Each structure stands twice: as C-alpha cells, then as structure tokens.
Amino acid sequence: MSETSSPRVVIVGAGPAGIRAAVMLVEAGLRPVVIDEAQRAGGQIYRRPPAGFARTAKQLYGPEAAKAGALHALFDRLAKEARLTHCAGSSVIAVQEGRLHVLGEGGVQLVSYDRLILASGASDRVAPIPGWQSAGVYSLGAAQIALKAQGVALGRRIVLIGSGPLLTLVGTQLVKAGADVAAVLDTSSWHQQMRGLRDLAARPLVALRGLVLRARLGGHYHAGVTLERIEADGQSVTAMRWRDAGGRLHLTPCDTIGMGWHLRAETHLADLSGCAFAYDEQWRQWLPKTDAMGRAGNGVYLAGDGVRLLGADGAEIAGRLAAAACLADLGLPTPSLRADLRKLVRLERFARGLAHAFPWPAVMVQALPDDAVVCRCENVTAGDIRQGAGFGGGEANRAKSLSRVGMGRCQGRYCQLAAVELVAAQTGCTPGAVGRFRGQAPVRPAPIGAFLRDG
Template sequence: MTRVLIVGAGPAGIRAAEAVAKAGLRPIVVDEAARAGGQIYRRPPEGFRRAAATLYGSEAVKAQRLHDLFDAMVKAGQVEHLPEHSVFALRDGVAHVAGAGGGRRIPYDRLILATGATDRVVPVPGRQSAGVYTLGAAQIALKAQGMALGRRIVLAGSGPLLTLVAVQLIKAGAGVAAVLDTSSYADQIWGAAGMALARPRVTLRGLRMRAALGRLYHADARLVRIATDDQGRIALHLQDARGRPQDTPCDAVAMGWHLRAETQLADLAGARFVWSMDWAQWLPQADPMGRAGPGLYLAGDGVRILGADAAERAGTLPAQACLQDLGHPVAGTGALLRQVARLDRFGRAMARAFPWPAPQVHALPDTTILCRCEGVTVGDLRAAADLGGAEANRVTSIGRIGMGRCQGRYCQLAAAELIARQVGCPVPDAGRLRGQPPVRPVPIAALLEAEEG
C-alpha cells in the first residue's frame, strides 16, 4: 500500500487525512501537539473544564467538528496518529522523527506538509526582557492552560490575530491595558474594502470584535522601546498617530505582526520559493492544488497565509492532488478551487490592511537585540552586511544571525529588511536563509536511537 505521511494535525492536516482515509489509504499523521487541532483550534489537556465556546468563541462549532472528526478516524483505525512527535529532517523519502520514546525513521511515498504558521515578529528595543511574549504564546497559554500571561497586558503589532487575542483575553477575564496597532486607519480602510468584497460576513465579524475593544484600541502606533526595572515592572514606550510620546505601564507585552509561514520542512523536501510582495516573506511555490514537487504536496498556511477556513479547503486540495497522482478518482475539486481563490483574495486584501511595518524596522537603533537565540544586535547585522554584501547566508556566516535554535524563524524577515536597507537593494535580492536539519532542537538520543517505523 502507498505510504502517505502528513505532517501537522491542524485544520489543513485533518482535512487532508480525511480525504486520504476516504480513498482507502491509511495515512500517518505526525504532530507536535498532544492533541489534534493545530494552533487556531488548540485543545487543552484531557479533563480541562472550560467549554469550547469559551475557548474558541464564534469558531467553537468548527473546532469541535474537526476535533470529533479526527478522533473518530483515529479510533476507527483509519489514521495512525503520532502526537508529540516532531519531524526534524527529511531525506530520500524518509522522515526523521523525534518523540518521547526517542527517534524513529518513517519511510513515505507521498508527503503532505500541513505545517501551519508562526508569529511574525518585528524587533522592538527591550523585547528580550522577561514578560515579553508573542501573541501566539499568549493564545497558547489561554487555550491550553486557561491562564493569562499577566494581570495588565499590552498587546502590540498588527493583523487580525491582534484583535482576536485581545477579545479572547478580555472574555476570559484578563486585564488588557492597551491594544496597539502599527497599521494606520487609512491602510485598514483600503484593505477592508477588498476584504468585504471577498468575505463580507467575516469582515463584519472582525469589525464588531474591533468595536468591542473600544478605547483600548489605538491605530498607527510606533513602538519605541520596552522598558523594565529590577522589580519586574514593564512599560511600553510609543509614539501615537500624531507623534506624541506615550507610556503604557503593564506587567506583560504580547507582540505579533500577523503570521509567517512555517517552511523549513518544505525547504528540505525540495520546494522552490518565491518572494511574496503581499506578505513580505518567502513562500514555497505550489500549483493551485498544492503540488510542490514529485510526491510533495503543501497544505494550509505553510504555503499561503489564509487562515483556518481556507486551511480546511487547502488541506483537502493537496490530498486530492495526491490521490489523483495515484490514480484515485476525486470529486468536488472545481468548487474547492473557486472557494480557495475567493479566500486568497480576502487574504491579499488583509495583507494590505495590516502591512509589514518596514519603516519601523529600518529605524531600529543599533543596540536592539535582533536575534534572541544568539544575542545578535541590529548593529552587529549592519556591520556584517557591510562585509558580506546583499546575501543573507553570507551575512549569517559572518554575524550568526539565524544560527540559533529557531533557525531564523523570528528574526529572518527583519534581518532581510535590514540587509537590503544597509546595502541598498530590494529585499528579495537579500535572499533567504537555507533550511538546515534538524529543523527543531532534538535530543541526541533521537539521533542515535532512530529506528525504521
């Protein structure tokens, strides 16, 4: 029987597994979480008492439906699920996987990557301080543990996740001091028109959530620095839309500028990449069905940042492409393609509404920590760019940017912006950091004890 490996058990991975299982194949689904659902529909531990409506709000029905679907497939033996396992390398049709029991090798004939996305982060002076998190981290703590990361929290960045996390925290009873958006009202109005044309109901729901924030929300904010003292107190210093300095005392800051596609495994699997002007990041190339190479299929936010609704459809499509290539009949492909095209229009309009704040990156002082893993400052990077020129990997070899445990996930985009600015070239010409195994930190035992699964 053809061996189909699916990496990721979020909305895209679950729908891909459903399509493959319906065709009579039994896919292996590897996921880093203890329970399927992905980041957007992250599930709390067994026995957790908070209701789905509290955890997921308006998306509770969708979340519960996906959870039940996946659990039923696993119970029926249609899917082999490997929770709390991480694929850290791919080579010659074999996935190298680490889990609690050590390492193992999983051969595959077809690979569907549904790796999702992570927070896209802009360095802010002082972000290395205790009490500073990403929006995703704040959301994980709320969903998985039922806790807020502070009693007086400032949320900063841009994109729908900023509003969503703020509303979720307030609904859970957390103290939100301010919601600071670096995008302007002008950008948001321009983008919202395209969003409303593509998905009017979703756009209206987002506007209602924004309205619920009231005076907590501030647009066109410029984040200056995060200050802390020896007592653990924090203050976020900013300039408002009129350029006036403002201080917001708090005990926690959560930041994020929409999302960054998780692409390391796609890189190792041989996908080609192209710079997206809409999303200001490198994205893997795939056809409308998700084909990215022989036996390689990409699903969900790991190839296009479109959100959970699109991820479900964009999980089914790559699975259908895989089945078509294996000679299995599939149905409904045309309708799914049209739906994803509409969702793609919505996503591009959303990117225009909440743009990557390149001017803020350009203005960073030299002392700002850019790479928290290696302690590399913005000044270090600028000096390395003067020596290495406009090529990210050459600059990395000189200045160690992106050589830490996250492999550039949280600093590469800002680094490319700074390199391009320093040498006077377009950002795409700075290139991207090459993916390197292991894509996640793994115990040495996982490398020594790997056995074929």
C-alpha cells in the same frame, strides 16, 4: 512506529489542513500516517486543552466552536477506528531521501513515505523593537496558547502590540477571560486599514466579525501608533513606551507584552524537502511554490498556512486539494473540487485585503537603532547585521555567517525577516534580492540522547 510499517502517504500536521487531507485519503481507501507535535489534533487555531478543562468550546473558539468540534470528532473517530495512524506528540526534525526523522518519546525514528503532505501551518511574525529581548515579552500566539490550553493570562497587566486580526482576537479573548489588558497598540493607521476594505469585502461576515471584536476593545485599542521601546528593570518588563497617531508620547506600565504582525509561514520542512521558493511582495516573506492543487514536486504536496496564508477555512480547502492531487498522482479517482477552487479565489482576495490593511512594519524595522537586539537567541544587534551586510555583499546567508543572526534555537523563525530588511536597506537592494536563510536540520532543538539507540 517503524520504517517498515510506514504507509505510502504521510501527513505532517493535524490542524485543519492536515485533518481534511487525512479524511479525503481515508475515504479513498488509504490509511495515512498523521504526525503532529500536539497530543490532540486541532492545530493552533483549534487547539484543544487537556482533559477535564473547565472552559467550554464556545469560550475557547467563539463562533467557530461548532466547526472546531466537528473537526475534532471526525479525526478522533477515524483514529479510533484505525483508519489512520495518529503519531501524537511527535515532531519531524529532518527530511532526507524519502524519509522523515521523527522525534518522539522513544527518541528519533525514521518514517519512509512515497507521498508527503506538509500541513505545517504558521507561527507569529514578529518584528524586533528595542527591549523586546526582556523577560515578559511573548508572541501573540504564545499568549493565546496559554489561554486556550491552560486558562491563564501571561501577566497581571498586559500590553499587546503589532497588527492584524490576531492582535484584535487575542485582545478580546484576554479581556473576556478577565485579564487586565492595559492597551492594544496597532502600528497600522486607520487610513492604511481602509485601503484593504475593497478586498476584505470578499468575506463581509468575517470582516464584520472583526469590527465587532474591535469595538469590544473600546478605548484599549489605538491605531497608527509608533512603538519606541519596551522598558525593563533588568529582571522583567515594566512599561511600553509609544506614541499615538498624533505624536503624543505615552508610557503604559505593564509586566507582560504580547507581540505579532500577522503570520509567518512555517517552511523549514518544505525547504528540506527540496521545494522551490519565491519572494512574495504582498506578505514580504519567502513562500514555497506550488501549483493550484498544492503540488510542489518530488511527491511532496503543501497545504494550509505553510504555503498560503488564508486562515482556517483556506487551510481546510488546501488540505482537500493537496489530498486530491496526491490521489490523482497515485492513479486513484478523485472527487470534483471546482467549488473549493472557486472559494479559494475569494479567500485569496480577502487575504490580499489583510495584507494591505495590516502591513509588515518594514520602515520601523529598517530604522532600528544599532544597539537594538534583532536575534534574541544569539544576542545579535541591528548594528552587527548592518556591519555584516557590508562585508557579505547583501546576501542573506553571508550576513548570517558573519553576524550569527538566525543560528540560534529558533533557526531564524523570529529574526530572519527583520534581518533581511536590515541587509536590504544597508546594501540598497530589495528583500527579495537578499534571499533567505537556508533550511537546516534539525528544524527543532533535539536532545543528543534522542539520536542514541540501544545496541
């Protein structure tokens, strides 16, 4: 992969959004480059295991097995026919002046682009609770990756905490695989979940499927819980301390905890690409601004959960829309996507229902005790952030510079949202007024040796 051989259009991400964008570009006669961190296309939701893996597609993807298989086969065929260039196992760590800095096995190389489609997806949105820095605490996505990619459960006795569809899905997947799931603890109450029903009715079959999965958890599932702390013995997790909806205290022994509150859009590359952002009150996070087709300006297009948290179906549509916008801006013919735009409206309504039914636990975060760790990378506590907020005037990057929150290897992916909530509560303003951490390169940790070149 060299700078001179780069095509005009580069796609970052080979999940549903990236694959659909690539297909449309290929059909228009272009030969895009698709850069993805995984070795095989599919993204997180359709993540593929290593060759020779024993579990079937039905076991891995459930009712989405046929759709996942079709996407995999389509992308693989286009790559085999050399109608696109697939840069697997490669991570874009910086964007500068129309060039991507791509980290791969050969080190960091530069890839130029005339048009850039970012389909960077999303990661777990986690909320800190006392003790979450202990060994044995993972995100729900990490637990799902281990199950899909290696067929293992991350622990002998597992407790899952958080809220949202992924909580239920990972719980049922682990139970079906034979794992010992001691409890699935949802911070959203039944009453709160009912508030989202009207919008969830926009996709009745998907909503019904979620209820069926919930039913399979049986007595493992508890709604409206209060999470008090994760107990640990200095070496690893030993138990989860929580209160049920009636206020009764429970101590559930376990050696592993998976946590997550729906998703957090992966926006670092969009930030470095110069995209504008706006605070989304519905999702309580900063999201890039685009038009209906995914245009973000300066030859950059966004698709998938990195801009709209609409799930796999929404990501496929967004990928097609972004590719169509790219083709139109290049002066090439594009197919009619009116049906996709209409379906997108329905998906956005369903997403609103999810946001209402399974909200981010802002009150829980704002009430964290001062000694609770918020930034696990830098061991920054809630008290440190509150103290920094007093000197920083309620601005995110001032609080960051004073407390070091968000300066670790995750670059604020796990702590930024909670830190902003704490600063807002301390200074009496809204999270939107506090702002967001500025994106910085490299967006992923990179070894110094990767930047060194022979000669």
